[in-house]
Amino acid sequence: MCGIIGFLDKTGSRPLGQTLLAMLEALSCRGPDSAGVAVFGPASPFLIVQIMLPQQEDHAAAVKKILETARDCGAIINHHLVGDFLRIEVDGTVDPVELEEMLVGRHAGLEVVSLGHSLEIVKQVGSPAGLEKTYGISKRQGSHSIGHTRMSTESRVDLSHSQPFWAHGVPDLATVHNGHITNYHKLRRQYEQRGYRFYNENDSEVIGVYLRDRLAAGMSLADALRSSLDDFDGSFSYLAASGDSLAFVKDRFGFKPLMVAETEDFVGIATEEIALRTALGREFVALEPAPGTARIWSVPVKVSA
Amino acid sequence: MEINCRDKTTREINRLLRESIAEGNKDIQVLEPDGRHNLGVALLEPAHVVFDGSVGYYCAGMMDGADVEIRGSAGWGTAESMMNGTIIIEGNAGSGVAASIRGGTVVVRGDAAARAGVSMKGGRLLIGGNCGYMAGFMMQKGTIVICGNAGHALADSMYEGVVFVGGTIDSLGNDAVLEEPSAADRKNLQKLLEAYNIPGPKSFRKVVAGRKLWNFDRKEIDVWKVAL
Numbered sequence: 001m002c003g004i005i006g007f008l009d010k011t012g013s014r015p016l017g018q019t020l021l022a023m024l025e026a027l028s029c030r031g032p033d034s035a036g037v038a039v040f041g042p043a044s045p046f047l048i049v050q051i052m053l054p055q056q057e058d059h060a061a062a063v064k065k066i067l068e069t070a071r072d073c074g075a076i077i078n079h080h081l082v083g084d085f086l087r088i089e090v091d092g093t094v095d096p097v098e099l100e101e102m103l104v105g106r107h108a109g110l111e112v113v114s115l116g117h118s119l120e121i122v123k124q125v126g127s128p129a130g131l132e133k134t135y136g137i138s139k140r141q142g143s144h145s146i147g148h149t150r151m152s153t154e155s156r157v158d159l160s161h162s163q164p165f166w167a168h169g170v171p172d173l174a175t176v177h178n179g180h181i182t183n184y185h186k187l188r189r190q191y192e193q194r195g196y197r198f199y200n201e202n203d204s205e206v207i208g209v210y211l212r213d214r215l216a217a218g219m220s221l222a223d224a225l226r227s228s229l230d231d232f233d234g235s236f237s238y239l240a241a242s243g244d245s246l247a248f249v250k251d252r253f254g255f256k257p258l259m260v261a262e263t264e265d266f267v268g269i270a271t272e273e274i275a276l277r278t279a280l281g282r283e284f285v286a287l288e289p290a291p292g293t294a295r296i297w298s299v300p301v302k303v304s305a
Numbered sequence: 306m307e308i309n310c311r312d313k314t315t316r317e318i319n320r321l322l323r324e325s326i327a328e329g330n331k332d333i334q335v336l337e338p339d340g341r342h343n344l345g346v347a348l349l350e351p352a353h354v355v356f357d358g359s360v361g362y363y364c365a366g367m368m369d370g371a372d373v374e375i376r377g378s379a380g381w382g383t384a385e386s387m388m389n390g391t392i393i394i395e396g397n398a399g400s401g402v403a404a405s406i407r408g409g410t411v412v413v414r415g416d417a418a419a420r421a422g423v424s425m426k427g428g429r430l431l432i433g434g435n436c437g438y439m440a441g442f443m444m445q446k447g448t449i450v451i452c453g454n455a456g457h458a459l460a461d462s463m464y465e466g467v468v469f470v471g472g473t474i475d476s477l478g479n480d481a482v483l484e485e486p487s488a489a490d491r492k493n494l495q496k497l498l499e500a501y502n503i504p505g506p507k508s509f510r511k512v513v514a515g516r517k518l519w520n521f522d523r524k525e526i527d528v529w530k531v532a533l
Contacts, residue, residue: 253419253438254400254418254419254437257380257381257399257400272340272342272361272380273340273359273361273378273380274339274340274341274342274361275340276340277339277340277358277359278339278340282339282358285378285396286340286359286378287378287397288397288399288400288418290437291419291437291438
């Protein structure tokens with residue numbers, strides 16, 4: 001199981017946060033283990049970095065040390081601690097790969113959960129209602145977002161294994177996945193030999209690594225998504241979102257459900273139609289994409305800060 | 306009478322449906338279904354039930370003798386294991402529509418996704434639009450009519466029954482073969498399409514079992530290697 005959602009507001013007229021929460025809650029029975037969203041808010045000149053703190057350590061002490069490391073890399077504009085995450089904003093000229101390397105290298109158990117000029121990921125173990133309580137996702141603003149409710153089948157239930165996943169190394173690129181990438185171990189071995197780092201044992205993490213690798217090889221995101229239909233085995237409906245796009249990919253056998261609705265006002269994507277109806281109403285047609293298809297929408301609106 | 310799904314659990318809705326029918330209400334509108342799963346399963350008495358919008362998975366599964374209308378689209382496994390009755394889906398149907406039905410008629414006015422009518426053991430499935438791959442996989446009896454195009458591996462490993470296709474066929478499945486439709490076939494098709502007011506194509510192709518998989522024959526080992 002697992003539930004995935006995607007929403008793109010074409011006109012800037014819908015409250016993004018409330019829509020997300022309603023969609024996620026409609027799919028909470030598909031994924032009671034954890035819930036999360038990747039929201040693309042107003043583009044910032046700074047890099048927004050969401051950091052999962054080491055679990056064992058005292059938070060205040062850990063924050064102090066992490067900020068020192070981040071300062072070594074670039075000026076910190078501001079920081080604050082919400083739930084399990086330390087959110088920092090650093091100078092936009094900082095090399096994101098170098099920043100992550102330094103943070104992860106110096107602090108055992110730390111994980112950079114998201115990084116980008118507009119992307120922010122929050123997630124936690126438990127229900128969408130719990131996510132709302134901790135992070136107030138209904139108040140988030142932005143142009144588009146993807147979200148996930150997880151029912152774990154292969155790997156541990158904890159924050160690190162929860163989705164959405166940021167595609168480490170690529171600012172503003174996140175994925176959510178429903179299904180099982182069955183050639184995960186093979187792909188992971190190949191990528192690890194080439195120096196890519198994996199942060200958990202969730203097979204869905206390989207999607208972000210794959211996209212990063214294809215983008216580095218010069219492919220467009222749209223082409224990378226399409227080529228993943230050939231390179232991934234197993235069952236998958238997954239969504240990818242970047243600062244200026246939202247996309248879905250559905251495996252060749254259509255093993256995993258996915259419903260898509262597009263109107264003049266929005267693009268709504270959800271594992272089950274009930275999420276679209278509950279959050280977006282009845283005045284539109286929802287269609288199940290054909291197996292073996294990928295589609296990408298570019299984000300037409302810029303939300304002012 | 307009307308039943309509104311809002312603020313009710315699926316179990317409450319289905320119980321209310323069955324109780325209302327038992328009390329003699331034979332015409333029931335179910336409002337605001339909003340893509341909810343398992344609506345109207347196991348309806349065992351004659352009644353006319355209308356779902357006023359899209360429904361989720363397994364709608365009207367295991368039912369016997371009711372007439373169901375879905376004024377929207379339907380999710381996966383709609384009408385699965387139905388014994389008798391009629392289900393009309395105004396929009397599209399998700400994967401596995403009419404899987405394992407034993408009798409009755411399922412009408413999809415729009416398109417049907419993959420695996421439509423798999424393992425049918427009787428009854429009729431009428432699709433106004435196109436359908437996805439492996440329609441009629443391992444069907445044992447009954448009739449599937451696809452007015453539009455059929456996807457890959459059509460009627461793969463079917464034992465018996467018949468599939469009619471008005472449009473193109475991406476590929477036939479193992480042991481599925483084409484046969485010339487008879488005059489009686491054409492007449493029956495026309496009657497069926499008229500009965501449900503579905504505009505049909507000019508002509509249909511007929512797909513039946515080649516019967517090579519009925520009995521194992523060492524000389525035909527290659528057929529089995531592909532099929533299994």
